[in-house]
Amino acid sequence: MKKACTIAGSAARGGAGIQADIKTFQELGVYGTSTITAFVATHPETKQGIYTQSLEVIEAQLHTIHSQIGIDALKTGMLFTKEIIELIADWLPTANVQNIVIDPVMFGKVGTALMEEGAMSSLKDYLLPQATIITPNMPEAEYLLGGRQLKSVTDLQDAAHDLHKLGSQHVLVKGGRLNGPALDVLYDGVRMLTLEAPRIDTIHTNGAGCSYSAAITAGLAQGLSVEQAVIQAKKFVTAGIRRAIPFEAVAGAIDHRAFKEVGEDSVIIATK
Numbered sequence: 001m002k003k004a005c006t007i008a009g010s011a012a013r014g015g016a017g018i019q020a021d022i023k024t025f026q027e028l029g030v031y032g033t034s035t036i037t038a039f040v041a042t043h044p045e046t047k048q049g050i051y052t053q054s055l056e057v058i059e060a061q062l063h064t065i066h067s068q069i070g071i072d073a074l075k076t077g078m079l080f081t082k083e084i085i086e087l088i089a090d091w092l093p094t095a096n097v098q099n100i101v102i103d104p105v106m107f108g109k110v111g112t113a114l115m116e117e118g119a120m121s122s123l124k125d126y127l128l129p130q131a132t133i134i135t136p137n138m139p140e141a142e143y144l145l146g147g148r149q150l151k152s153v154t155d156l157q158d159a160a161h162d163l164h165k166l167g168s169q170h171v172l173v174k175g176g177r178l179n180g181p182a183l184d185v186l187y188d189g190v191r192m193l194t195l196e197a198p199r200i201d202t203i204h205t206n207g208a209g210c211s212y213s214a215a216i217t218a219g220l221a222q223g224l225s226v227e228q229a230v231i232q233a234k235k236f237v238t239a240g241i242r243r244a245i246p247f248e249a250v251a252g253a254i255d256h257r258a259f260k261e262v263g264e265d266s267v268i269i270a271t272k
């Protein structure tokens with residue numbers, strides 16, 4: 001069984017973060033391991049409740065996984081501080097991991113800041129250049145590009161082109177916040193691929209981004225190409241949103257079981 005590792009924050013509500021990643025790994029048939037960087041237990045109104053782990057605890061988890069289990073692919077999610085980002089960036093070359101997915105998590109959908117102010121330059125300078133693929137959503141892409149606003153598919157394509165200059169092998173810009181179909185763009189420095197799924201009329205998309213990058217990680221661990229892994233992951237997340245689990249107090253979460261239960265062929269996405 002191939003092994004995928006997530007380095008991310010714990011989302012107490014269970015829809016995003018480490019919880020989404022491990023559920024995704026399990027559903028896609030890879031063995032999941034985790035390094036927890038922080039605990040998030042925020043209230044949508046106060047936005048308080050982020051508790052980071054010490055560098056020592058983070059390092060101990062990384063060492064345990066690397067020395068005792070092994071890593072065929074890994075993803076990073078919420079890293080929160082400059083110090084944690086730099087720890088991971090220094091550790092990665094020593095771990096010799098072939099498939100690295102960096103989800104540059106900065107903002108949750110309800111607006112919670114999931115990256116500290118001042119951490120952006122470490123992310124850009126030390127972590128993104130090591131990535132096989134980076135997976136920003138629109139606000140994250142805008143922030144990485146110095147505040148430029150993205151409003152159309154052409155803007156997403158231009159953003160993917162410019163973000164590629166930061167040094168990752170591939171860039172996937174997620175267009176979940178555009179109107180119209182759910183469009184994302186994947187760029188490898190030569191080819192610009194657009195992935196399109198029907199937009200589902202729902203507010204219950206908590207964990208969509210985390211699960212997308214985790215599904216890409218699972219695919220890479222199993223030997224898929226980046227393009228194949230992204231296409232499978234897009235189907236995984238589309239199926240999950242289609243069958244999302246609503247909650248009473250907050251927006252609901254995607255259903256990680258959906259892709260396996262409905263079967264890959266029942267999720268139609270277009271690529272061009």
Ligand SMILES: Nc1ncnc2c1ncn2[C@@H]1O[C@H](COP(=O)(O)OP(=O)(O)O)[C@@H](O)[C@H]1O
Nearest residue numbers: 137174175176177182183198199200205208209
């Ligand atoms: N309402 C929706 N219907 C279908 N797909 C969606 C919907 N909202 C988001 N997506 C898709 O979910 C994935 C995650 O995108 P996005 O929501 O932009 O990221 P994040 O969760 O990181 O903010 C993307 O493939 C996006 O196109």
Ligand SMILES: Cc1ncc(COP(=O)(O)OP(=O)(O)O)c(N)n1
Nearest residue numbers: 009016017108109206207208209210
């Ligand atoms: C602990 C933690 N990490 C990441 C996120 C962001 O999740 P994402 O799937 O990108 O989108 P939303 O959950 O914000 O819908 C998070 N919320 N918590």
